[in-house]
Amino acid sequence: MKLTGKVHKFGADIDTDAIIPARYLNTFDPDELAKHCMEDADPLFPEKVQAGDIIVADKNFGCGSSREHAPIAIKGAGVSCVIAKSFARIFYRNSINIGLPILECDEAADAALNGDELIVELETGMITNKRTGEEYQAAPFPEFMQAIIHKGGLINYVKAKKS
Amino acid sequence: MGMTISQKILAVHAGLDHVEAGELVNCQLDVILGNDVTSPVAISEFDRLGYEKVHDQEKIVLVPDHFTPNKDIKSAEQAKILRDFAKKQGLTNYFEIGQMGIEHCLLPEQGLVAPGDLIIGADSHTCTYGALGAFATGVGSTDMAAAMATGEAWFKVPEAIKFVYYGKMPEWVGGKDLILHTIGDIGVDGARYMSMEFTGEAIDSLSIDNRFTMANMAIEAGGKNGIFTPDEIILNYVKNRVKRPYKVYKSDLDAKYLEIREYDVSKLEPVIAFPHLPENTRFVSEATDVEIDQIVIGSCTNGRTEDLKIAASILKGKKVHPEVRVIIFPGTQQIYLEALRNGYIETFVEAGAVVSTPTCGPCLGGHMGILAKGEKALATTNRNFVGRMGHPESEVYLSSPAVAAASAVKGRITPPWEV
Numbered sequence A: 001m002k003l004t005g006k007v008h009k010f011g012a013d014i015d016t017d018a019i020i021p022a023r024y025l026n027t028f029d030p031d032e033l034a035k036h037c038m039e040d041a042d043p044l045f046p047e048k049v050q051a052g053d054i055i056v057a058d059k060n061f062g063c064g065s066s067r068e069h070a071p072i073a074i075k076g077a078g079v080s081c082v083i084a085k086s087f088a089r090i091f092y093r094n095s096i097n098i099g100l101p102i103l104e105c106d107e108a109a110d111a112a113l114n115g116d117e118l119i120v121e122l123e124t125g126m127i128t129n130k131r132t133g134e135e136y137q138a139a140p141f142p143e144f145m146q147a148i149i150h151k152g153g154l155i156n157y158v159k160a161k162k163s
Numbered sequence B: 001m002g003m004t005i006s007q008k009i010l011a012v013h014a015g016l017d018h019v020e021a022g023e024l025v026n027c028q029l030d031v032i033l034g035n036d037v038t039s040p041v042a043i044s045e046f047d048r049l050g051y052e053k054v055h056d057q058e059k060i061v062l063v064p065d066h067f068t069p070n071k072d073i074k075s076a077e078q079a080k081i082l083r084d085f086a087k088k089q090g091l092t093n094y095f096e097i098g099q100m101g102i103e104h105c106l107l108p109e110q111g112l113v114a115p116g117d118l119i120i121g122a123d124s125h126t127c128t129y130g131a132l133g134a135f136a137t138g139v140g141s142t143d144m145a146a147a148m149a150t151g152e153a154w155f156k157v158p159e160a161i162k163f164v165y166y167g168k169m170p171e172w173v174g175g176k177d178l179i180l181h182t183i184g185d186i187g188v189d190g191a192r193y194m195s196m197e198f199t200g201e202a203i204d205s206l207s208i209d210n211r212f213t214m215a216n217m218a219i220e221a222g223g224k225n226g227i228f229t230p231d232e233i234i235l236n237y238v239k240n241r242v243k244r245p246y247k248v249y250k251s252d253l254d255a256k257y258l259e260i261r262e263y264d265v266s267k268l269e270p271v272i273a274f275p276h277l278p279e280n281t282r283f284v285s286e287a288t289d290v291e292i293d294q295i296v297i298g299s300c301t302n303g304r305t306e307d308l309k310i311a312a313s314i315l316k317g318k319k320v321h322p323e324v325r326v327i328i329f330p331g332t333q334q335i336y337l338e339a340l341r342n343g344y345i346e347t348f349v350e351a352g353a354v355v356s357t358p359t360c361g362p363c364l365g366g367h368m369g370i371l372a373k374g375e376k377a378l379a380t381t382n383r384n385f386v387g388r389m390g391h392p393e394s395e396v397y398l399s400s401p402a403v404a405a406a407s408a409v410k411g412r413i414t415p416p417w418e419v
Ligand code: SF4
Pocket: B066, B102, B103, B104, B123, B125, B299, B300, B301, B359, B360, B363, B364, B381, B382
């Protein structure tokens, strides 16, 4: 799977409250959640973000609670992929499980600037920055996790495996 | 290259001879846990999967403990979803009030978790079972749903940090102080993604209840799991409880650790975590000017028999300070009964404390002891985040049961040797 999108850059320790504040947790609806995605980190994000865009962040992205609403909001906003230096553990799991691709890559996270266009190949973990032409290698997903993401999440993956 | 105990447990459950840190594996699970907050979401996801039956009726454990006995209509509806699902699916391990307890006290006590097990729970403190030499970790509701259907979950094999505790434990220092001190040292993300392996001569003689307390708080350092190597103490604990076969694993001598950290426990004092993070630690003697409105003794961290015993030994024949409210939560019905038979409950009531039925209660600001604006609580629980026990402008300090009991008498944070 090849993704192309524009970079929205964020700092370190972006917590799940910044991604989707607790005051909006009374719904599971991705479209509703998307309206407030990253609101407390960048109030204009929900307006700016376009389908396919890529979030790039520093270390410990998604720290805090185990709410699945966080990756759901990001996916609901149309973000195709999150690249960070590192992710908090339960956020990492929940992202894969709901079918949001996330990649860890220090160099790509450092080098990317707001508005850059990145090409991400999930099979190989190769990230290309279109502006500089530079390439970065993130750890590729193993086949079964690619399959989960490909199916749009764990529930669909398990469903497909069953039938 | 050798493997750590955690890596070995993952490898075996993935059907592999060897795994490396960072590898992603699909594993068979031994136990899948959920509570009254996370299970309703998981159950609706399970229904969406289109499975008629759960993968294994005996491996799923449902414990309504957070808002039970039902605190309001909403929580009653949540608990009912669990009850109906358990009935429909014929689950063996559903625990109604009267049999239930705080999940992480209950499962080990009932022999439902064993050394060498691979366990997931839709609750972040599932890591508690590492005290038995199991690999246990918290997940989200979707993981729980899929696991109920397939009996499997995926894992990223973690790297490990080894924590070595040596020296003689001073009086009044216990597992809570070791783990708070460790979190204070490495920070709330100091073990992010990692296995925390607890070893050393001070651990060799540490009781099982103290080990549960330590494993319980691995998540407060960002850890994926906290784990102890099965020894006499662990095997004795599980001997008459666990009714199925289990296997004991140990880390290889050449297992790779990202880091090895050593602590001389003889230099420690009881530790307090100040608001609003478990990493804000100080020794008790540096905290004695903090006046307290409410004391909570209990929770999945410190609601076990040994915790109540130490609190009772301090409160025996004394009175709670007139300006302090003291609430005590035995972890399970069994622990409650033991406390009753041993006279601890009488001690508590005579001292002027209230004793509750087992529930998560005020630990998560649920019910049974919510804080008003500006109030301060000293709790033997595990989290002191902003607003954790009530009003966003209230404060929570964390400590051992010994410090909590001593502070109950004095009305301010107090070292146990002062009462
Ligand atoms: S006692 Fe507190 S930390 Fe433990 S499971 Fe209940 S709410 Fe969570």
